[in-house]
Structures are given as C-alpha cells and as structure tokens.
Amino acid sequence: MEKVLIYDQEKCTGCRSCVVGCSLYHEGECSKILSRVNIVKYESTGECYVAGCDLCTDPPCAAVCPTGACAVDPVTGIAKIDPDVCIGCKECMIHCPFGAIKIHPVTKKAFKCDLCEGREEGPVCADWCPGGAITWTSPELAVKAKKREKLHERITAATKAKEVS
Amino acid sequence: MYGWAGQRLRVDLSKGDIIKEPLSYEYRKKWIGGRGFNSDIIYNEVPPEMSPFDPRTRVCFGMGPLSGTAAPSTGRVTVSCKSPLTGGFGDSNMGGHWGAEVKYAGYDQIVVQGKAKKPVYIWIDDDKVEVRDASHIWGKFPRDADTIIKEELKDEDIHIVLIGPAGENLVRFACVFNDVYRAAGRTGTGAVIGSKNLKAIAVRGSGGVKIANPKEFFEICNRLRQKFKDDPMKIGLNTYGSLVLINFANRDGWFPWKNFQGGATPLANNMSGETHSKTVLKHREGCFACPICCGRFTEIKEGRWAGEYFGGPEYEHAVPTGPRVGIIEDANDIWHNARLTNDLGMDGIETGAVISTAMEWYQRGLISAKDTGGLDLEWGNEEVVDQLIQDIAYRQGFGDILAEGGDRAADKLGLGDKGHYYTITTRGMSLPGDDPRGLGFGYGLSFAVGTRGGCDHLRSLCCLELSGALYPGLNTKYLGDERPAKPTTTVGKPYMVYYEENQKAVTDCLNVCCFTTHWSYAVLTQDQLDYFNTCTGLDMTLDEFLEVGERVYNLERAYWARLMSGAREDVVPERFTKEPMPQGVEYQTNVGATLPIGEMLPKYFKYRDYEPGTGFPSERKLKQLGLEYVADDLKSLRKKYMSEAEKKKKKYYY
Amino acid sequence: MAVMTKQQAKKFAEMSDFFIDLLNLLKEKGIINNKEHRLFLLTGYEKLVEHLEKNKVISSKAAKDAMKNGFTSLVFSLAR
Numbered sequence: 001m002e003k004v005l006i007y008d009q010e011k012c013t014g015c016r017s018c019v020v021g022c023s024l025y026h027e028g029e030c031s032k033i034l035s036r037v038n039i040v041k042y043e044s045t046g047e048c049y050v051a052g053c054d055l056c057t058d059p060p061c062a063a064v065c066p067t068g069a070c071a072v073d074p075v076t077g078i079a080k081i082d083p084d085v086c087i088g089c090k091e092c093m094i095h096c097p098f099g100a101i102k103i104h105p106v107t108k109k110a111f112k113c114d115l116c117e118g119r120e121e122g123p124v125c126a127d128w129c130p131g132g133a134i135t136w137t138s139p140e141l142a143v144k145a146k147k148r149e150k151l152h153e154r155i156t157a158a159t160k161a162k163e164v165s
Numbered sequence: 166m167y168g169w170a171g172q173r174l175r176v177d178l179s180k181g182d183i184i185k186e187p188l189s190y191e192y193r194k195k196w197i198g199g200r201g202f203n204s205d206i207i208y209n210e211v212p213p214e215m216s217p218f219d220p221r222t223r224v225c226f227g228m229g230p231l232s233g234t235a236a237p238s239t240g241r242v243t244v245s246c247k248s249p250l251t252g253g254f255g256d257s258n259m260g261g262h263w264g265a266e267v268k269y270a271g272y273d274q275i276v277v278q279g280k281a282k283k284p285v286y287i288w289i290d291d292d293k294v295e296v297r298d299a300s301h302i303w304g305k306f307p308r309d310a311d312t313i314i315k316e317e318l319k320d321e322d323i324h325i326v327l328i329g330p331a332g333e334n335l336v337r338f339a340c341v342f343n344d345v346y347r348a349a350g351r352t353g354t355g356a357v358i359g360s361k362n363l364k365a366i367a368v369r370g371s372g373g374v375k376i377a378n379p380k381e382f383f384e385i386c387n388r389l390r391q392k393f394k395d396d397p398m399k400i401g402l403n404t405y406g407s408l409v410l411i412n413f414a415n416r417d418g419w420f421p422w423k424n425f426q427g428g429a430t431p432l433a434n435n436m437s438g439e440t441h442s443k444t445v446l447k448h449r450e451g452c453f454a455c456p457i458c459c460g461r462f463t464e465i466k467e468g469r470w471a472g473e474y475f476g477g478p479e480y481e482h483a484v485p486t487g488p489r490v491g492i493i494e495d496a497n498d499i500w501h502n503a504r505l506t507n508d509l510g511m512d513g514i515e516t517g518a519v520i521s522t523a524m525e526w527y528q529r530g531l532i533s534a535k536d537t538g539g540l541d542l543e544w545g546n547e548e549v550v551d552q553l554i555q556d557i558a559y560r561q562g563f564g565d566i567l568a569e570g571g572d573r574a575a576d577k578l579g580l581g582d583k584g585h586y587y588t589i590t591t592r593g594m595s596l597p598g599d600d601p602r603g604l605g606f607g608y609g610l611s612f613a614v615g616t617r618g619g620c621d622h623l624r625s626l627c628c629l630e631l632s633g634a635l636y637p638g639l640n641t642k643y644l645g646d647e648r649p650a651k652p653t654t655t656v657g658k659p660y661m662v663y664y665e666e667n668q669k670a671v672t673d674c675l676n677v678c679c680f681t682t683h684w685s686y687a688v689l690t691q692d693q694l695d696y697f698n699t700c701t702g703l704d705m706t707l708d709e710f711l712e713v714g715e716r717v718y719n720l721e722r723a724y725w726a727r728l729m730s731g732a733r734e735d736v737v738p739e740r741f742t743k744e745p746m747p748q749g750v751e752y753q754t755n756v757g758a759t760l761p762i763g764e765m766l767p768k769y770f771k772y773r774d775y776e777p778g779t780g781f782p783s784e785r786k787l788k789q790l791g792l793e794y795v796a797d798d799l800k801s802l803r804k805k806y807m808s809e810a811e812k813k814k815k816k817y818y819y
Numbered sequence: 820m821a822v823m824t825k826q827q828a829k830k831f832a833e834m835s836d837f838f839i840d841l842l843n844l845l846k847e848k849g850i851i852n853n854k855e856h857r858l859f860l861l862t863g864y865e866k867l868v869e870h871l872e873k874n875k876v877i878s879s880k881a882a883k884d885a886m887k888n889g890f891t892s893l894v895f896s897l898a899r
Contacts, residue, residue: 015451031373044308046462645864645890
C-alpha cells in the first residue's frame, strides 16, 4: 500500500518537533524557516495546527509550475521541486491550499516536503511526532484507525450518558 | 558559531541603551549558558545590599547552546534576579517556545536593567531592537496583552514574554510567562520586571541554530527520541500531564493537605490526571522540540466557573490553591483558582502557600476576622480563596499583607516565632506541594540547602529516589547502590543530592527540560554531553561538563553567603522534623514518618566541600572551580558569619 | 589487588552513604590521584568501576559484579 502523511489536527500539541527535525535533517541547521512543515498556533486559546504537504493526488503546485520544476515523483508519489529548474516565481507557494511551500531564504527557490526521500524509517516528522498528529501510513489504514477511535469515543460517551440518566 | 548565537543583548530602560555584547569562547566554556550565564551576571552585577526593586537591578533571561535545536525539549528559559520574596538569589525556569525564538533572532541571553519612565515593552525583530509604549496593555491579563501585541505588530507567529497585574503591583511572588501560560513561577521575577515598568518582551527570529556536526547530532537526537516512544514516564506525562503524580503523591503521603498538616486525603482522585483528562482536558500541549508534551489545556465545562479556559495546570500549579488550602471536593474550583493565578500573573505555589499559612494561623487563633478584614479563613472556603487570590494580586485589604509572602506577613502581623512555624519556608521561599516526609528524604535534604531559597524541588529534582525505580540499575550506575531508589530512606541520599544538583545545574545551563533527565531518565548525562559536543563542536569531557554545574551551584551558594546565609539557615520547616505524618488514607505508605535531615546534612557538606561551621563553599573548592574572586569576596565574611551579632540576627535578606 | 582488609570492606558494606569515603581511601592508598578523585566524585560510580577495571585493580568479572550488585560487591573485590 502506498504511504502518505496523515495529519490528525486534534492530536497536534504544537511542539514543533516535526519542524526542527525536518530542518536539521534536510539543511543541517535547526530553524523554522528552513523547515518543510509548519505549525500554526493561537497561544491564548490553545489552538494549533500542523501545515504540511498533503500529498495531493492532483497537486495544484505541479499544475501551475511554468517550468516543470515542480512535478509528481513517480516513486514516492509526492510533488517534488527541482531547485536547478525552479525560477522562484512563487506560483506554487500561492496556490498550495495548505501553505506547505516556502521560498528558501538563501537559494530564493521554492522548496517543499519530499518525504525525506531515501530515509529508511520514513519521514522524520512522522517518526518524531510525540502525539501521533503526523503519521506515515496508507490512507486506508489511517481511516480504519480513525473510525475505531471515534467509535470508541461515541460508545464511551453514550455509556456515560446512560449511567447519568 | 555553532550552538550559541554568540552574543548577549543588554537593554537599559533608564538610559534607553541597547547594547550587544559578544560572548567569548572562554566565557561560554566556563558557564555554558542559561542559568550559568544568568548566575554570573547576578553575582557580579547585583550586590548583596541592593534592593530587589532598585532600578539598577538586573533581570536576566538565559538560553543555552541547545535552545532551539532538535535535542529533546529545548525551549526552556531561565529567568534570574535578586528575589523580592527572599532578598536572595532567585531564578525560575519556563517552557514554551520563546527561548527558541530568541536564539533564532540571534541572542543567547537578554539582560534588562534600569527602569522605564512609563510602561513599555521591548520588541526584538532579529537584530532590530526597540522599546515601545505599553500603556495600552498595562493592567491587562497576559492572554489579552499577547493578542493585542500580535495585532499591533501584525504577526501572529511571534512569541512574547509577559507579566500580569500582580507583577505590575509588585506582589513579591509575581511571575512571568511566555506564550501566555508557560510560567517561570518562582522567586518573584515578575515583580522585578514590573518594577522596571516593563510589560512584555516580544521576539521574532528568522535565523536558526547552526550545528557543528549535523549528521552525528541528528543521530543522537533521533536515538533519544526513539527511546522516549516507550519510556514509562513519557507515557504517563503525555497522557495525564504532571497531574499524573496526584494519586502517587496521595498514596506515598506527600500530597499537600491543609498546609502540610497531612499528606493524604480520601478525595485526592478528584483532581488526578486521569480525572482531569476525562472531564476538562481540551487538548495536550508541548514545549519546543519536546518528545514528552506534558502540557495541558483546560476548559471548565460545568458549574459556576463553566466556560473558563487556560493553559495548564501543572501539578505544582494546581495543588497550592487546591488541597493545600483544603479544597478537594469540587475540582472545578481548583482549575478556576489556577486560571486566576495565571491571569493575574502570580506564582501559584506562593499564593496557595501564603493563603494556607493564613488559614492555619486562623485555625489556631493567631489571627482572627479583625485581622483578615472580616474574611472567614475556614479550610476549603472557595469564596474566600477566590477573593483572596484577587486581593493579593491587587494588594487590597488582607491581600496586601499576604502579597508580602508568608514570613514578612507573619512579622507585619506581629506573630513571632509561633507564626513563622506555620510559614513552611526556608530562606523565605515556600515549599511546593511535596511533603518531604513522603516525597523523599533526598528531596528533604535538598530543601534545606537549595540555592534559590531552599524549600525547592527543582535544585536537585532527585527523582533517582522516585521514578528511579522505573529504571533498574540506574541508581547503581551513578551511586553504586540500588537501595536509594526508595524515597523514605536516608541511604545514599547525600551523594544522590550532590550528583543530581550538579547534573540539574548543567541541564539548566544547556536550558533543556529537566523532565527529560529527571522524572524521565531517557536522556542520561552522557547523552547530554554527546549532544552538547556534536552541536557546539566542543570536546568537553564528562567531568568538565558536570563541573560547570558544580561551578554554577557554588556561585549561587556564595551569593547567599555574602548575604550572611549559610549552615544555620540549612533547615527545613520544623513541621517536617517534629510532627510525625498522620494517617490520611488507609493505603498511605509513610504514616508516622518525620524527615531525618540531621543524618544527611554533615555528609552532604563533605561532598560539597563546604566549611563545617559557616556552610560556605571552602576556599579550596572555589579555587578548584576557577572562582578565585568569589573566594576573595568570602574571605572576610567567614568570620563575620560566625560572630555572636550575626547569630542573633533575624533571618531574612532584605 | 588488596586495597583494604576484609574488616574494612565489611564496614564499607554497612555504610549508609559510602562513595566519598571510598574515594578518600583509594586516594590514600595511591590507587587514584587528586584529579581522578575529583573526576569520579563528579561523574559517579560506573566511571570509577571502569577505571579500576582498566587499571587492573579489579578483574573484569569483579567489575561486572560491581555494576550488577553494587558497591558491596566492589569493596569485597577490593579486599582480595
């Protein structure tokens, strides 16, 4: 089964382990701006979200790229940007619905997630996420797990309601 | 430069100066960072006779070389000052993400001195630093000030250090936060910040932290993170927060019940992590780069406080304005009180401590309704606790006296030694919610000698005697003996406290979270050395590394020595040595216990190489640590401390 | 190598907190110098055992036992 990154926003703790792991792995430096994955937070209300590449089957980023620098990799299934071909026009960045594409501060080219191509254990973000907000799994397995989790919650709540009444 | 940013930012609010000071290789090697940098500044720049509210005083924010990196839990910040609560050395540590942001902006430490003419906040935008008007946010809760500043600066992604109204009103135990709810709770740093008319420090950092050996560093970080996946403490803390400790505390009799009159109570489970997670947990939170994520976000759903929400609480934040003041029946009261101390910006521990002390004075007839302004200080009276928390923050009525802290309040009310018996403090600082008759004799020993006011669980955090039992062989590895892996024994505790204090100090210099190295022992001292060396490119040995911790610790001890605080003040509150632990529940494990501190202190002094009479660090030890100037400072003071005049003096430091 | 008598070993084994006393004895007997005393005080028991094994003060088996069974095993190894 083909694996993708699944983001379960309810589980995101906003710790940024994914962010710092990604930048270290790819760039040898720890930062937010060099990371391919981002965290969006509202500290006072506690809401937080992980914004990463959603591995669109029909990615807008590849569709709008004028040079073909951004194209779906046939092996990994994720859109990849070739920095040598990229002209830094930023169209992919603007068209990504998830804010998953950024402009590199040094090369000025677009850069994005490449699933840590070649890493045996899979993408660092999913490997390091302590809350299970990012998982590296097949969509089918992810849906099955989520269904069971939600069903369990509903049954527990219903049992509780019954006890109270 | 690898690891460090290489510079300190100094902001003088009186003169309006913004100075960037480079940090030399020798300096960084000697002190490493975080608490090390801070303690050095405080020792050198805040003399013993200076008032904690003097405009010339310093408040330091220290980050470490690992801050902002991929090592486990690198978001921590040490905040240090001369404490308004004790008059002595003070510091506190906060989580969150601000520390990483400051490193990304290019600074290892921020020192604030002077006093602004009107309320201000500091805005650090990488290398651009400015001081901005804060009159429109003065008086606001941190959560509101945070929102307003982000709107004003048009960036939701910045991180902000904030104080609340209590800091502005110079409540002696006011605290400081970053990311709204991550508190540096203890020793009153918030009041020092407030005394400078400083409301906030906002930061945006668009840089990063360079790593000397990125591949090796990644491998170490990865190996440690894999370890955390099935680490028992990580699982407990992640699932239930630090409230996971509640039922253990109750069973082992260290649960703070009614100002430590007892150590266990039947309804403790009302506020346990398990109960919290089923009733009010909104979601889990994590500090920067943390593999544990023990943070909670709470939303009260029922009862009179329904609708209130906040980040937290931790165990130590919830128990003081809960069971410590006799409240346990309705947990929503406990969550509400924690929300209040957060919004008002006060140390939950000191707030609950001083209220519970006042309640015991009231119980025993030392004070009456005429002292309290008519407030009925009955144990468990939530209306009164809710009122008092606010009165303390705004210095109104009886709250104005309590805002001075327990020992000063006792003196203001003329209660004498009898009043002081119930203040449960050492060197003026209150014990957090951990009764040493149950928590552990190692902890009890460290309460007597800790260098930010004693009564303090975080100077040693000697969890080798607690969670150490979850890691078979760990006590033997460091101490040569498994017997100390049990709280209520004195066996091996002097060495345990010595080792853990040094290790904790260097952990605070790196500014990584001690939950990764104590409570959870997934990260061992050798691992810390490895990630430190591969990150910075240095080649420190294990003993050089731990020696930094010992150096910092001795410097802080010498700070107290200059204030004439030494062996005589190495005491724990008498309740713990005189009163045998009563039975609170039938499964309690420490009924009858008292803390045998006397058995452990002399041996501990040997490890520390403190002089037996004064308790000051010996000249030999200070020279060994490269602290000759400190040895010179203490030379003339040793005799003075032993004089009859000093022996008779009343003990507190400002 | 016998660094102490069996009597001394027995006394050590009965101690509540032994480490600095053991290090002091080892320094007195010239097994470790000042610098090493300081090093082990800071870094702990395991580092001491490693050093004693490396310098053939105790055998590899004794070192293994010392880590498995703690200091009571170590002091009796040092008494042989």
